Amino acid sequence: QQPVQSPQAVILREGEDAVINCSSSKALYSVHWYRQKHGEAPVFLMILLKGGEQKGHDKISASFNEKKQQSSLYLTASQLSYSGTYFCGTDVSGSNYKLTFGKGTLLTVNP
Amino acid sequence: SQTIHQWPATLVQPVGSPLSLECTVEGTSNPNLYWYRQAAGRGLQLLFYSVGIGQISSEVPQNLSASRPQDRQFILSSKKLLLSDSGFYLCAWDRTGKGYTFGSGTRLTVV
Numbered sequence: 001q002q003p004v005q006s007p008q009a010v011i012l013r014e015g016e017d018a019v020i021n022c023s024s025s026k027a028l029y030s031v032h033w034y035r036q037k038h039g040e041a042p043v044f045l046m047i048l049l050k051g052g053e054q055k056g057h058d059k060i061s062a063s064f065n066e067k068k069q070q071s072s073l074y075l076t077a078s079q080l081s082y083s084g085t086y087f088c089g090t091d092v093s094g095s096n097y098k099l100t101f102g103k104g105t106l107l108t109v110n111p
Numbered sequence: 112s113q114t115i116h117q118w119p120a121t122l123v124q125p126v127g128s129p130l131s132l133e134c135t136v137e138g139t140s141n142p143n144l145y146w147y148r149q150a151a152g153r154g155l156q157l158l159f160y161s162v163g164i165g166q167i168s169s170e171v172p173q174n175l176s177a178s179r180p181q182d183r184q185f186i187l188s189s190k191k192l193l194l195s196d197s198g199f200y201l202c203a204w205d206r207t208g209k210g211y212t213f214g215s216g217t218r219l220t221v222v
Contacts, residue, residue: 002154032210032211034210034211040215040216041201041213041214041215041216042155042201042211042213043213044209044210044211044212045210046210047209047210087154087155089155089211098157098160098170099157099211100157101147101154101155101156102154103153103154104154
């Protein structure tokens with residue numbers, strides 16, 4: 001079952017904040033977040049494991065609410081380099097072998 | 112350090128022709144390997160994954176097949192391409208808890 005991401009697209013000015021949500025209809029063992037620049041491969045941002053932890057580095061962080069089967073990615077004080085499509089990948093089996101990705105959220109940061 | 116190589120970068124093939132895409136990983140042993148396909152607006156679709164030599168799991172029934180003849184080599188094949196096989200094909204490997212590392216991708220256009 002494909003996770004649902006929202007919003008589908010968001011436009012920001014440099015320095016603004018954004019939140020991207022990822023919801024699943026099934027219980028989750030982990031959630032991955034990736035960013036993909038146009039024409040390039042996705043790049044791993046972070047993984048959140050069952051336990052409701054929050055992780056982050058620099059000004060990008062994420063939370064995982066396993067009871068609600070949701071994860072959110074927080075981008076604060078956005079930079080031009082944050083532009084791209086963000087994907088969440090969910091693991092419902094606990095094996096980490098079968099990530100199912102959402103359709104992505106297109107983030108555009110303008111000067 | 113670990114690296115993943117995928118080739119070719121672009122490919123234009125006529126309908127009905129065969130396909131062979133190759134992916135190799137360096138700097139690690141016994142990686143989990145994946146083939147994903149990305150079509151516009153549909154996110155990343157898992158096609159095959161492999162947890163060891165000769166062990167292939169198929170996620171989507173179609174005219175594609177995968178093989179893992181060596182520990183760090185993963186090959187995606189087709190005997191006869193269809194128009195619907197066009198897309199961006201990505202190979203990936205992972206370490207548990209560390210996320211997926213994707214290759215640079217192959218953009219396949221079937222004409």
